[in-house]
Amino acid sequence: MAHWSQQALERLSGAGYRRGGAREAVIELLDEQPCALSAQDIEDRLRTGEGRRVGRASIYRVVDELVTLNLLTRVDVGDGVARYEPQRGHAEHEHHHHLVCDGCGRLEPFQDDALEQAIRQLASRVSFDVSDHDVTLHGCCQACRIS
Ligand SMILES: [Zn+2]
Ligand SMILES: [Zn+2]
The missing domain is CATH 1.10.10.10 (Winged helix-like DNA-binding domain superfamily/Winged helix DNA-binding domain)
Incomplete structure:
Protein backbone atom coordinates (compact mmCIF):
# COMPACT_ATOMS: atom_id res chain seq x y z
CA MET A 1 0.00 0.00 0.00
CA GLY A 89 -9.14 4.99 5.61
CA HIS A 90 -10.76 2.31 7.70
CA ALA A 91 -8.10 -0.35 7.77
CA GLU A 92 -8.60 -2.05 11.12
CA HIS A 93 -4.94 -2.02 12.04
CA GLU A 94 -4.79 1.75 11.66
CA HIS A 95 -7.86 2.40 13.76
CA HIS A 96 -7.10 3.65 17.24
CA HIS A 97 -8.45 5.74 20.04
CA HIS A 98 -6.86 8.15 22.46
CA LEU A 99 -5.63 8.47 26.01
CA VAL A 100 -5.18 12.08 26.99
CA CYS A 101 -3.39 13.44 30.05
CA ASP A 102 -5.31 16.28 31.64
CA GLY A 103 -2.10 17.41 33.33
CA CYS A 104 0.27 17.97 30.42
CA GLY A 105 -1.84 17.29 27.32
CA ARG A 106 0.13 14.20 26.31
CA LEU A 107 -1.77 12.08 23.79
CA GLU A 108 -1.29 8.35 23.32
CA PRO A 109 -3.03 5.96 20.96
CA PHE A 110 -4.56 2.67 22.04
CA GLN A 111 -6.33 -0.16 20.26
CA ASP A 112 -8.74 -2.68 21.71
CA ASP A 113 -10.57 -5.36 19.74
CA ALA A 114 -13.16 -6.00 22.46
CA LEU A 115 -14.03 -2.30 22.51
CA GLU A 116 -14.46 -2.26 18.73
CA GLN A 117 -16.70 -5.29 18.90
CA ALA A 118 -18.80 -3.77 21.67
CA ILE A 119 -19.24 -0.59 19.62
CA ARG A 120 -20.27 -2.60 16.54
CA GLN A 121 -22.86 -4.45 18.59
CA LEU A 122 -24.14 -1.24 20.10
CA ALA A 123 -24.32 0.35 16.64
CA SER A 124 -26.54 -2.48 15.41
CA ARG A 125 -29.01 -1.87 18.27
CA VAL A 126 -29.46 1.89 18.02
CA SER A 127 -31.73 3.72 15.60
CA PHE A 128 -28.87 5.71 14.09
CA ASP A 129 -26.91 4.54 11.10
CA VAL A 130 -23.54 4.80 12.83
CA SER A 131 -20.76 5.80 10.46
CA ASP A 132 -17.89 6.52 12.78
CA HIS A 133 -16.85 6.70 16.41
CA ASP A 134 -14.10 7.99 18.58
CA VAL A 135 -13.25 7.19 22.17
CA THR A 136 -11.12 9.38 24.41
CA LEU A 137 -10.02 8.32 27.89
CA HIS A 138 -8.93 11.15 30.16
CA GLY A 139 -6.54 10.82 33.06
CA CYS A 140 -3.05 11.44 34.28
CA CYS A 141 0.02 10.10 32.47
CA GLN A 142 2.90 8.35 34.18
CA ALA A 143 5.22 11.36 34.01
CA CYS A 144 2.60 13.59 35.65
CA ARG A 145 1.85 11.00 38.36
CA ILE A 146 5.53 10.86 39.36
CA SER A 147 6.14 14.58 39.51
ZN1 LIG B 1 0.90 14.20 31.74
ZN1 LIG C 1 -4.26 9.21 17.20
Whole structure:
Protein backbone atom coordinates (compact mmCIF):
# COMPACT_ATOMS: atom_id res chain seq x y z
CA MET A 1 0.00 0.00 0.00
CA ALA A 2 1.25 3.48 -0.87
CA HIS A 3 2.33 5.66 1.99
CA TRP A 4 -0.18 8.23 3.13
CA SER A 5 2.31 11.00 2.30
CA GLN A 6 2.38 9.84 -1.31
CA GLN A 7 -1.41 9.83 -1.56
CA ALA A 8 -1.58 13.21 0.12
CA LEU A 9 0.90 14.82 -2.28
CA GLU A 10 -0.90 13.36 -5.29
CA ARG A 11 -4.28 14.51 -4.04
CA LEU A 12 -2.93 18.00 -3.40
CA SER A 13 -1.45 18.38 -6.85
CA GLY A 14 -4.67 16.94 -8.31
CA ALA A 15 -6.55 19.69 -6.49
CA GLY A 16 -4.27 22.30 -8.02
CA TYR A 17 -1.96 22.97 -5.09
CA ARG A 18 1.66 23.53 -5.90
CA ARG A 19 4.17 21.29 -4.26
CA GLY A 20 5.96 23.45 -1.78
CA GLY A 21 8.62 22.97 0.84
CA ALA A 22 6.37 23.68 3.83
CA ARG A 23 3.60 21.43 2.53
CA GLU A 24 5.92 18.51 1.90
CA ALA A 25 7.71 18.93 5.22
CA VAL A 26 4.43 18.91 7.17
CA ILE A 27 3.06 15.92 5.24
CA GLU A 28 6.22 13.87 5.69
CA LEU A 29 6.37 14.62 9.40
CA LEU A 30 2.71 13.64 9.93
CA ASP A 31 3.18 10.41 7.99
CA GLU A 32 5.81 9.26 10.49
CA GLN A 33 3.67 9.79 13.57
CA PRO A 34 1.79 7.06 15.41
CA CYS A 35 -0.81 9.59 16.53
CA ALA A 36 -2.01 13.17 16.26
CA LEU A 37 0.05 16.36 16.53
CA SER A 38 -0.98 19.95 17.23
CA ALA A 39 0.27 22.86 15.10
CA GLN A 40 2.66 23.67 17.94
CA ASP A 41 3.99 20.06 17.95
CA ILE A 42 4.47 20.23 14.18
CA GLU A 43 6.38 23.49 14.43
CA ASP A 44 8.58 22.20 17.27
CA ARG A 45 9.38 18.90 15.60
CA LEU A 46 10.23 20.45 12.27
CA ARG A 47 12.58 22.82 14.03
CA THR A 48 14.30 20.39 16.39
CA GLY A 49 14.14 17.26 14.23
CA GLU A 50 15.01 18.66 10.85
CA GLY A 51 16.27 22.13 11.62
CA ARG A 52 13.50 23.66 9.55
CA ARG A 53 11.63 26.75 10.44
CA VAL A 54 8.12 26.66 9.14
CA GLY A 55 5.94 29.48 10.44
CA ARG A 56 2.79 28.74 12.38
CA ALA A 57 0.62 30.47 9.77
CA SER A 58 1.98 28.17 7.05
CA ILE A 59 1.37 25.12 9.22
CA TYR A 60 -2.24 26.16 9.82
CA ARG A 61 -2.71 26.77 6.10
CA VAL A 62 -1.35 23.34 5.19
CA VAL A 63 -3.39 21.44 7.79
CA ASP A 64 -6.54 23.30 6.72
CA GLU A 65 -5.94 22.26 3.11
CA LEU A 66 -5.41 18.66 4.18
CA VAL A 67 -8.53 18.61 6.37
CA THR A 68 -10.58 20.07 3.50
CA LEU A 69 -9.35 17.30 1.20
CA ASN A 70 -10.17 14.64 3.85
CA LEU A 71 -6.52 13.72 4.13
CA LEU A 72 -6.24 14.70 7.77
CA THR A 73 -8.57 14.09 10.67
CA ARG A 74 -8.91 16.76 13.30
CA VAL A 75 -8.71 15.17 16.74
CA ASP A 76 -10.41 17.13 19.48
CA VAL A 77 -9.91 15.72 22.97
CA GLY A 78 -11.64 18.53 24.80
CA ASP A 79 -8.63 20.57 25.93
CA GLY A 80 -9.14 23.26 23.32
CA VAL A 81 -6.11 22.21 21.27
CA ALA A 82 -6.73 20.94 17.74
CA ARG A 83 -4.52 18.00 16.79
CA TYR A 84 -4.25 16.35 13.43
CA GLU A 85 -3.55 12.86 12.18
CA PRO A 86 -3.50 11.23 8.77
CA GLN A 87 -6.83 9.87 7.59
CA ARG A 88 -5.76 6.44 6.40
CA GLY A 89 -9.14 4.99 5.61
CA HIS A 90 -10.76 2.31 7.70
CA ALA A 91 -8.10 -0.35 7.77
CA GLU A 92 -8.60 -2.05 11.12
CA HIS A 93 -4.94 -2.02 12.04
CA GLU A 94 -4.79 1.75 11.66
CA HIS A 95 -7.86 2.40 13.76
CA HIS A 96 -7.10 3.65 17.24
CA HIS A 97 -8.45 5.74 20.04
CA HIS A 98 -6.86 8.15 22.46
CA LEU A 99 -5.63 8.47 26.01
CA VAL A 100 -5.18 12.08 26.99
CA CYS A 101 -3.39 13.44 30.05
CA ASP A 102 -5.31 16.28 31.64
CA GLY A 103 -2.10 17.41 33.33
CA CYS A 104 0.27 17.97 30.42
CA GLY A 105 -1.84 17.29 27.32
CA ARG A 106 0.13 14.20 26.31
CA LEU A 107 -1.77 12.08 23.79
CA GLU A 108 -1.29 8.35 23.32
CA PRO A 109 -3.03 5.96 20.96
CA PHE A 110 -4.56 2.67 22.04
CA GLN A 111 -6.33 -0.16 20.26
CA ASP A 112 -8.74 -2.68 21.71
CA ASP A 113 -10.57 -5.36 19.74
CA ALA A 114 -13.16 -6.00 22.46
CA LEU A 115 -14.03 -2.30 22.51
CA GLU A 116 -14.46 -2.26 18.73
CA GLN A 117 -16.70 -5.29 18.90
CA ALA A 118 -18.80 -3.77 21.67
CA ILE A 119 -19.24 -0.59 19.62
CA ARG A 120 -20.27 -2.60 16.54
CA GLN A 121 -22.86 -4.45 18.59
CA LEU A 122 -24.14 -1.24 20.10
CA ALA A 123 -24.32 0.35 16.64
CA SER A 124 -26.54 -2.48 15.41
CA ARG A 125 -29.01 -1.87 18.27
CA VAL A 126 -29.46 1.89 18.02
CA SER A 127 -31.73 3.72 15.60
CA PHE A 128 -28.87 5.71 14.09
CA ASP A 129 -26.91 4.54 11.10
CA VAL A 130 -23.54 4.80 12.83
CA SER A 131 -20.76 5.80 10.46
CA ASP A 132 -17.89 6.52 12.78
CA HIS A 133 -16.85 6.70 16.41
CA ASP A 134 -14.10 7.99 18.58
CA VAL A 135 -13.25 7.19 22.17
CA THR A 136 -11.12 9.38 24.41
CA LEU A 137 -10.02 8.32 27.89
CA HIS A 138 -8.93 11.15 30.16
CA GLY A 139 -6.54 10.82 33.06
CA CYS A 140 -3.05 11.44 34.28
CA CYS A 141 0.02 10.10 32.47
CA GLN A 142 2.90 8.35 34.18
CA ALA A 143 5.22 11.36 34.01
CA CYS A 144 2.60 13.59 35.65
CA ARG A 145 1.85 11.00 38.36
CA ILE A 146 5.53 10.86 39.36
CA SER A 147 6.14 14.58 39.51
ZN1 LIG B 1 -4.26 9.21 17.20
ZN1 LIG C 1 0.90 14.20 31.74
